[in-house]
Amino acid sequence: MKINIKPRFIKVGGFCLLLTLFNGCSTTTTSKSTQPYTFFPSAPDQPRIQYLTAFASDADMGKSTGFADFITGEQKSADPLVKPYGIALHEGNIFVCDTVSGMVEVFDLKKNHASYFSPQGEGKLRLPINISIDTDGTRYVADTGRQQVMIYRGDGTFIEALGKKDEMKPVDVGITTDRLYIADLKNHCVKVFSKADHKLLFTIPADGQNSQARLLSPTNLTIDKNGGRLLVSDTGGNVVQVYDLDGKYLRTIGRAGVAPGLFARPKGVAVDRQGLAYVVDAATQVVQLFDTEGRLLLFFGQAGASTRGEVLLPAAVKVDYDHVGYFQKFVAPGHQIEYLILVTCQFGGQKVSVYGFLKQQ
Helix, strand or coil: CCEECCCCCCEECCCCCHHHCCCCCCCCCCCCCCCCCEEECCCCCCCCEEEEEEECCHHHHCCCCCHHHHHHCCCCCCCCCCCEEEEEEECCEEEEEECCCCEEEEEECCCCEEEEECCCHHHCCCCEEEEEECCCCCEEEEECCCCEEEEECCCCCEEEEECCCCCCCEEEEEECCCEEEEEECCCCEEEEEECCCCCEEEEECCCCCCHHHCCCCEEEEEEECCCCEEEEEECCCCEEEEEECCCCEEEEECCECCCCCCECCEEEEEECCCCCEEEEECCCCEEEEECCCCCEEEEECCCCCCCCCCCCCEEEEEEECCCHHHHHHHCCCCCCEEEEEEEEECCCCCCEEEEEEECCC
C-alpha cells in the first residue's frame, strides 16, 4: 500500500499487514551482508533517509583505546554508553545522558574521543534524562533524580539548580531566546520560565482549555522556532500535543495504536527547519515522520528489519544541520546529506544511531 502525502515529499511504501507491522516489514533496500548502504523507504520508492553509522564508545568512532592510549599517554577513554536517553550537539561535540552511569558522556567528533561531563559538589548529577544546549553553550540538564533542571556554563561550571525537591519532576527542556519550556511529569504539564531570572511565567495546558489540550505524561518536547510551535510527546496519552509558544492548543498528532501514524509509547520528538516532526515510538521501535498538519510521511528504523539501521528501545531523537561534515564519509556515492537525524537506543550495541536526510538531486 502506498500513501501519497505531498508532491514535494515522500511516498510511504511497503507497509506490511497489521499483524506484522513494525516487526517483519523491512524498509531497508539491502541486507548488511550484501551491500554497505541502507536506505529508507525501500525500493522502488526514492530513498529519503540513509543509515550512516552507530556508536556506543569512542572505539566505534575509529579511536584506538586501551594499550595504545597507555603507550601514547592519552587520557583514558570513558566507558561505553549503558542506557542512554537525551542527546544534544554543540560545536563538534555530542552530549548523551547515560541514565545508568548518572553522567553525561561527551563525544568529541574532532578528536574521536569520549569523556564524561560529571560535575561534583552542589552541581552533581544524579539521574540526567535529557540535555539541551543554548546557542551560547549554556547547558540545561533535566535531572529526575534531583527533581531539578541543572544549569551549567559552556565550560561546565555550575550556575544554578532550577526547581525545588518534590515541586516538579523535569524530564526535558526547550529553549527560546527568552524562555525555558520544561516538561514536568509530576504535574502533567509544561512549565514555562523566564530565561533571564527563572521565574515561572505560565503552564501548558492552561486552565480552561478543552480536554483535547491535556497532558497525561509529558516526557519529551521540542520547539519549532520557525513555526512558533511547541511539540510535546505524551507517553501516557499516546499522542504528540502541539501548542503555540504561548500555550494555545493547536492540534494532536496520532492516537493509541500499532499502525502507521499511531503511537504505542511515544518518547523523543524533534523538528526540522521545514517543520516536519520526528517522533520516536519505544514500543514499536520506529521513528515516524509527520508533516506540519500531522500527516504521516515515513517511518524508519524498526527492530528486526536489519542489523543495519534498526533501533532497539529508542528513546530520544535529534535533528542537526551543523555537524553533517563529520559523517559525510558514510554517505553513499551519488547522494548528499541535508541534515542528520540522531536516535539514542537503550538496548543493543548501537546506542547512538546516525541517519542522514538526503537532499533532492
